[in-house]
Amino acid sequence: MPTLKCPSCDLPLIRRDHGWYCDNGHQFDRAKRGYTNLLLAQHRRSRSPGDDKAMVQARSAFLALGRYQPLADALLAGLEDEEPAWLDIGCGEGWYTEQIARRLGAVNGIGVDISKFAVDAAARRNRRLTWLVASGARLPLFDASQQKVFVLFTRLFVDDIARVLQPGGELVVAGTGEQHLMPLREALYDDVRQRRFDAGQFLDARFEAISTQEIHCQWQPESVEELRNLLAMTPHHWRAKPSAKAGIDRLFGQPMNAHFVLQRWRRFSDAETVAPDSPADGPHH
Ligand SMILES: C[S@@+](CC[C@H](N)C(=O)[O-])C[C@H]1O[C@@H](n2cnc3c(N)ncnc32)[C@H](O)[C@@H]1O
Ligand SMILES: [Zn+2]
Structure with a gap:
């Protein structure tokens, strides 16, 4: 079982009773x-930070259809069946986390998200995993305690990732490619941005690139509901104009596509690097 750090005083936390x-x-x-x-009250920026209940439900319903399974498969294919201490930051409602646990074991695994709605849903998937409501910016974990860290479609909190990863440990990151959800974005915006995720924009000399993989998939949405869930789980839900959002139902009957960028990075030991100031921002769906 992972050793957690008390968010109030930094002593180890001991698991007992309830x-x-x-x-x-x-x-x-x-x-x-x-x-x-x-998550301590003084470290919360709002009463319920992170994804709200509707976003969590939309993501659960969409992911359950398996459209993004090719990404999960690529992610899992790169993992060996050892049992490392691992952590999924911004785990959401745990669809990927639960699959990672099947590969790497649940006992040393941690899913962290700042949204209690997300973690509440995630915890139903696997009782043996350690599920935490906490911020990726302030992980309740000790330095160099993790061998693998996953950050899927969540902002990269570079300093805390560098802190909790062991030297030689691996960071696995997923973001979206420039073709991601193209029909949806064309329906929402006059001017579709050609942005492509690269963790290298955020990571610094403490990390070394191991690999970058592209994953493309295409499918036929089965219902208008599916399209609405897809929209509701992405930042386009906030970004797009209401009038444009109302029009996405007409995409039903047309193919949809996803384009992911999956990257693996290695944490250098501090002796190997001089850590400069690191920018902190990150990828989104
Ligand atoms: C786009 S979702 C991705 C969820 C999951 N990784 C997936 O791919 O299905 C981003 C997640 O990051 C969480 N999040 C936002 N800010 C966070 C923070 N400071 N610390 C941890 N999680 C955060 C949100 O609540 C949300 O669940
Ligand atoms: Zn304490």
């Missing part, structure tokens, strides 16, 4: 559903 405790008397209950909220 929660996690530190020697200074801080205590964090484990919800019935099987996750623990380690």
